[in-house]
Amino acid sequence: MTTTGAERLQDGPEHSEVSEATVRKAVGAAAMGNLxxxxxxxxxSYVTVYIAASILGGESSANVGLVLALFAVAYLVRPFGGIVLGPLGDxxxxxxxxxxxxxxxxxxxxLLGCLPTFAVAGWGAPVLLILIRLVQGFATGGEYGGAAAFIAEYAPDKKxxxxxxxxxxxxxxxxxxxxxxxxVLQVTLSDAAMHAWGWRIPFLIAGPLGLIGLWLRSKLDETPAFKALEEKAEVCDSPLKDVLTKHWRPILVCIGLVLFYNVAVYTVLFYMPTYLQTTxxxxxxxxxxYVLGMMLVIMFVIIPVGALSxxxxxxxxxxxxxxxxxxxSYPAFLLLDTSTVWGTILGLVILALLLVMLLGTMSATLPALFDTEVxxxxxxxxxxxxxxxxxxxxxAILAWLVTATGNNxxxxxxxxVASLISLAAVVVVKESARKPLPGAVQSSVSTVA
Structure with a gap:
């Protein structure tokens, strides 16, 4: 009979210690994949108008909504990626x-950077775009959860x-x-060049970046928490069945927390460039x-927020x-709708500061909802x-709502509304700061490499 995480924590004062250098390498490798x-x-999201013109043909402004809908296509298969790749990682x-x-x-x-245009392949171009996005969505379904678990299981409890x-x-x-x-491409290239081939360059660069991330990850060992499971022969044979039958409550809490977290992320970071340009x-x-400045502010603040948590x-x-x-939220968008420099800056600052409190805490909060084996x-x-x-x-929903209501x-x-719906999950979530992860021994970091 397999013991639960809570039972193992009561077995005795076990303790694991990992060198600070190892923790830093693990964090860097996981973060690189997320990057x-x-x-x-x-x-x-930043080259939406160019993709609309190149892959769908016609006027780019008329196809922006469709491109955003195609953006959402990848998310249809993300749960399947999570269902397959997540338990496989366990x-x-x-x-x-x-x-x-x-x-x-x-x-x-x-491959997105190599797509044929609508003029060359006709409707084959958007079909290929959809297929690539589906593959991407499936793989992404196993990325964030694994990267967050990876760092959380390496990190010492107090940090x-x-x-x-x-x-x-x-x-x-x-x-x-x-x-x-x-x-940089928009400043250095003409609009015609950007529409013709300039928008492809960032996608092509993603290939070498991925190889760098793979090299970094290949240099790391498995997490201490998972190795402890292997040593005790407690790796679950059917983690999918286990998590769905025995751990469905934390899954519901996770869904509730992620609801407003993701609406915030995708509104502020994804939709904002299109909103500023098209609306x-x-x-x-x-x-x-504007968006780049907002994200630099978030990057500057996010680590101190994590430490504060x-x-x-x-x-x-x-x-x-x-x-x-x-x-x-609504007052912030009213400020943005003024289309003045200071109104735009103040609206973005409000949204950025609210978002960074989530960005700095969620990646430590969500892994603590589950035992190591699942x-x-x-x-x-x-x-x-x-x-x-x-x-x-x-x-896509936001673009449609703005058009349907006429309210920017x-x-x-x-x-x-998304935040209000998530409030119940926010209230019931248990505090996890400075505590061992469920199903893991206490951990700390050593300054000895």
Missing amino acids: VEWFDYGIY RIGRKKVLAMTIVTMSGASF RGFYCSFLEFGTTGGFVLAAGLVT LKLDATPALL DRIGRKPLIVTSCIGFIVL RYGGFSIGYNISTSIFGGTAP AFPGVYLA
Whole structure:
């Protein structure tokens, strides 16, 4: 009979210690994979108008909504990726599955840069786009949950928030790299060149980035928590069945937390460039510079927020963010709708500060919902179900709502409602700061390499 995580914690004062150098390598390798993942997603959102014209043909402005809908296609298969790859990571280890996901994601990104245009392939071009996005979505279903579990299981208990925040630092870094690269291309290339071939360059760069991430991950050992399971012969034979029958409650909590978290992420980081350009009619370069500045602010603050969560707890920050989005989302979009420099800056700052409280805490909070033997699978299933329904669909829904209502600030209402729905999950989540992960022994970091 397999013992539960709670029972193993009561067996005795076991303790694991990992060198600080090893923890840093593990964090860097996991964050690099996340950077590659979101580099691609960031590119897609920043070159939407070019993809619309090239792959779908016709006027780019008329096809932006369809391209955003195709963006959401990848999210249809993310839960399947989570269901397959997550439990697989609980059976064969986090490292092997994470190597698989980063190769698949970066390879798919590279292929996006090689897509034929609508003029060359007709409707074959958007069909190929859909197929590549489906492959990408499947691989992504096993990336974030595994990367978060990987860092959380390496990180010492007292600094888990600090180290896990580097995962989202990688996320934001992917966006910044994408936005910066696209901005440079827009400044240095003519509009005709950008439409013809310039938009492909960032996708082609994703291939080599993925190989770098694979090399970093190949140099790492399996996590201490998973190795302990292997040594005790407690690796679950059927983690999918186990997580669905015995751990469905934390999955529901995960879905609830991720609901408003992902609506916030996809509204603020994904939809914002399209919103500024197509709804507020800003030129492409100023719009990207606004978003790039906002993301740099987030990158500057995210690590201190993660460290703060180790001192005061994750829950106070998550509660503050949730209530803040309920109260301030609509006023922030009203400020953006002024289309003035200071209105735009203030609106983005409000949204960025509310979002960074989630980015700095969620990657440490969500892995702590699950025992070691089902952590990868439980996290991936709950996270990707919620992301598929509420996250990936957000840009297309928001674009439709703005058009249908004629209210440019309506995205703020959507954000507020999502946060209100998630409030129940935010209230019931247990504090995990400075505590061992469920099913794991106490861990600390040694300064000895």
